[in-house]
Amino acid sequence: MEKPDSGHKELTPGELSERTGAAVSALHFYEKEGLISSRRTGGNQRRYRRDMLRRVSFIRVSQQLGIPLRDIKAALDTLPQDKAPTKADWKRLSAGWREQLDARIDQLQRLRDDLTGCIGCGCLSLRSCKLYNPSDILGDAGPGPRRLLPPARPAD
Amino acid sequence: MEKPDSGHKELTPGELSERTGAAVSALHFYEKEGLISSRRTGGNQRRYRRDMLRRVSFIRVSQQLGIPLRDIKAALDTLPQDKAPTKADWKRLSAGWREQLDARIDQLQRLRDDLTGCIGCGCLSLRSCKLYNPSDILGDAGPGPRRLLPPARPAD
DNA sequence: GCTTGACCTCAAGCGTACTTGAGGTTGTTG
DNA sequence: CAACAACCTCAAGTACGCTTGAGGTCAAGC
Numbered sequence: 457m458e459k460p461d462s463g464h465k466e467l468t469p470g471e472l473s474e475r476t477g478a479a480v481s482a483l484h485f486y487e488k489e490g491l492i493s494s495r496r497t498g499g500n501q502r503r504y505r506r507d508m509l510r511r512v513s514f515i516r517v518s519q520q521l522g523i524p525l526r527d528i529k530a531a532l533d534t535l536p537q538d539k540a541p542t543k544a545d546w547k548r549l550s551a552g553w554r555e556q557l558d559a560r561i562d563q564l565q566r567l568r569d570d571l572t573g574c575i576g577c578g579c580l581s582l583r584s585c586k587l588y589n590p591s592d593i594l595g596d597a598g599p600g601p602r603r604l605l606p607p608a609r610p611a612d
Numbered sequence: 613m614e615k616p617d618s619g620h621k622e623l624t625p626g627e628l629s630e631r632t633g634a635a636v637s638a639l640h641f642y643e644k645e646g647l648i649s650s651r652r653t654g655g656n657q658r659r660y661r662r663d664m665l666r667r668v669s670f671i672r673v674s675q676q677l678g679i680p681l682r683d684i685k686a687a688l689d690t691l692p693q694d695k696a697p698t699k700a701d702w703k704r705l706s707a708g709w710r711e712q713l714d715a716r717i718d719q720l721q722r723l724r725d726d727l728t729g730c731i732g733c734g735c736l737s738l739r740s741c742k743l744y745n746p747s748d749i750l751g752d753a754g755p756g757p758r759r760l761l762p763p764a765r766p767a768d
Numbered sequence: 769g770c771t772t773g774a775c776c777t778c779a780a781g782c783g784t785a786c787t788t789g790a791g792g793t794t795g796t797t798g
Numbered sequence: 799c800a801a802c803a804a805c806c807t808c809a810a811g812t813a814c815g816c817t818t819g820a821g822g823t824c825a826a827g828c
Contacts, residue, residue, distance in 0.1 A: 568713045
């Protein structure tokens with residue numbers, strides 16, 4: 457039924473690291489920050505439930521989207537901490553992320569279209585250029601730094 | 613011909629800050645890092661050529677794309693430092709940036725499609741999921757951190 | 769039983785992109 | 799001419815997301 461390589465045992469730090477691409481030090485960091493959790497053996501070594509594979513991968517994928525760890529944590533916090541999340545749990549998270557992604561793509565496409573316009577018109581007139589007008593950039597409400605993405609608040 | 617509000621005088625730090633949305637401290641930082649330049653008055657105060665408006669705005673827009681300052685600097689270094697860039701100069705830069713943008717949009721769209729697939733299939737099998745397989749993510753050549761975007765090397 | 773590698777903790781360090789603060793100068797304006 | 803905002807320099811601090819190092823433990827193989 458199940459391929460044996462799917463496994464069912466807990467994972468050592470080294471295994472989780474190798475299979476997710478995250479450094480062991482990063483796993484420690486994620487745990488310290490509450491993004492993942494582990495059980496300890498008698499010898500005080502970490503053992504990870506297999507669903508941590510998914511959590512860590514989710515973290516990494518989300519980071520590729522430019523989402524800060526605190527937002528990823530907020531999303532993961534909606535999953536059960538003490539047992540493996542259900543399919544529905546992951547589906548909900550994924551759907552939320554897909555929205556983020558859609559928004560991000562829209563944003564970039566608008567940026568691209570504006571940039572194309574600027575190339576077309578030469579756009580030596582800053583006054584009329586959306587890209588080069590700070591109070592206009594991506595609907596920015598004013599000057600000053602802001603996050604690339606709005607805070608992730610999935611199904612709260 | 614030219615609207616008077618287009619201006620032709622140099623800008624003070626405060627003016628440049630207000631018109632680009634970058635903090636004065638950020639302007640100092642950009643100058644220290646060689647991304648912008650200024651002339652000094654007799655009293656040692658900075659005066660910015662008007663094309664610095666465009667440089668700073670370019671910096672900020674590029675950052676919205678997730679491009680690191682060193683890559684932005686590399687791009688700006690292809691512009692003349694001692695005189696205002698020509699329309700062709702900016703056009704070339706913008707075109708290079710548009711490529712970055714297109715690539716980034718493609719990347720995100722692939723990610724979105726994969727994510728949609730994962731939602732569709734439930735994707736509790738990590739083995740078959742592109743998103744959750746680190747050696748596959750976005751064509752990653754292996755585990756370990758990597759930059760979201762390839763280095764910007766515009767028309768070098 | 770000893771070596772070896774994987775593991776442990778905790779503190780410090782690093783790169784990016786700035787901001788903040790101290791202490792002092794400039795320049796405009798009433 | 800005094801006040802006051804805006805400017806100056808330089809050093810240190812901040813936030814994020816980790817990595818590195820020191821000093822020690824655990825577990826498997828020879």
